[in-house]
Amino acid sequence: MPDRWLALRRVGEWVGLESDELSEYLATIRPVHNQALQARKERDPKSDLRDEYFDFLNEAVFPAEPVVSFLRRKQVEEQIVKRFEEGSVPVKDSFRALSVIDYGLDEIVDFVMLLKLLEQYQERAETAVEPLENLHSLVYLVNYRLSESDSQAVSDDLGFGMLEKTGFRYTFERRGNYVWSDSLQRDQDRLAAWEILNRETIENPRSEWDITYSVSLGKAAELFLTRFEKRLNSFDSFLLNEWEIQQNAVLEDFATSSKAGISSYLKSLERFSGCGDGEIVLNGRPKRFKSNQDQKRIRINV
Known part of the structure; x- marks a missing residue:
């Protein structure tokens, strides 16, 4: 499974968050992530997210109300906020390298x-x-x-x-x-x-x-x-x-x-x-x- 902290942070950078705002975003989304992960394990103890982790983020983490509300408070572009709400954040693309x-x-x-x-x-x-x-x-x-x-x-x-x-x-x-x-x-x-x-x-x-x-x-x-x-x-x-x-x-x-x-x-x-x-x-x-x-x-x- 891709490291959870790296994926969450890379998405925050893709959004355009930096410095204190990026730290606030991580402080908001990490508890949401951990609760969603724990809930999934309780439902299915044998669940392996190795090949489904990005889908899990889009289904259970990014659309969560605390995350969406945070983005709106920071006046993130509405088009990006909608991707969080719809669970269509391009997680893989957020790892794209600068040239x-x-x-x-x-x-x-x-x-x-x-x-x-x-x-x-x-x-x-x-x-x-x-x-x-x-x-x-x-x-x-x-x-x-x-x-x-x-x-x-x-x-x-x-x-x-x-x-x-x-x-x-x-x-x-x-x-x-x-x-x-x-x-x-x-x-x-x-x-x-x-x-x-x-x-x-x-x-x-x-x-x-x-x-x-x-x-x-x-x-x-x-x-x-x-x-x-x-x-x-x-x-x-x-x-x-x-x-x-x-x-x-x-x-x-x-x-x-x-x-x-x-x-x-x-x-x-x-x-x-x-x-x-x-x-x-x-x-x-x-x-x-x-x-x-x-x-x-x-x-x-x-």
Whole structure:
């Protein structure tokens, strides 16, 4: 069965929801989804939605009153709202990839560091990251350690805005015994669409895994890293130095750990254990990379 959170979120993006509105949409639709799924299991305990999941969403989730009312409050186009009411949302099409990378330096920095994390992970573990939630937890731990460090990365005379802390711009929430970031997942989706990342369904997942996908570097990753890693390092490697040190330290500690091992460590952190399910455990970096020398966005046909 396709992962429920990915499908729900991708449809929200297809609608055109972003940032806070996307988060509100997910907070509205997830309980509806869970109730509908539970009701189906009670009616038919042997039901397998593997090949019928998108139909299930259109029959029991998207037409639900809380979902439709939310869309109308957000003034979503009536034509789209009607598709929810009628149960004709093009779920499969909502996974359609964009054909162009069109981002500024801030996003490119995150992409490069994420790819470097995966590159180092695969060298240490000799396998793809699995399950998908482990990647979210590893990225969170990088930012967590950066947030706990005393040093600060600041700009020099190259014109970069001062960074209070380096690290990924992703904000993380607690989801059971792991962490999750919608914005990180959105970037993963895009990188996978451009074949910079590979994301594959795990054939024999373990029972404790929630999201049964693995993530690894794709065939276009080397080209991407070569082009942008050199570009970033050429103008100011100091900004990324601490970030990379902490990232490599996290991988040294956890690259070969199971989900249970990483979850056990997360529970030992007061910042994580003190949060309830769905609460924010860590915000992304408070200031972003800005260059007075290069304000143009980077556009690549893929």
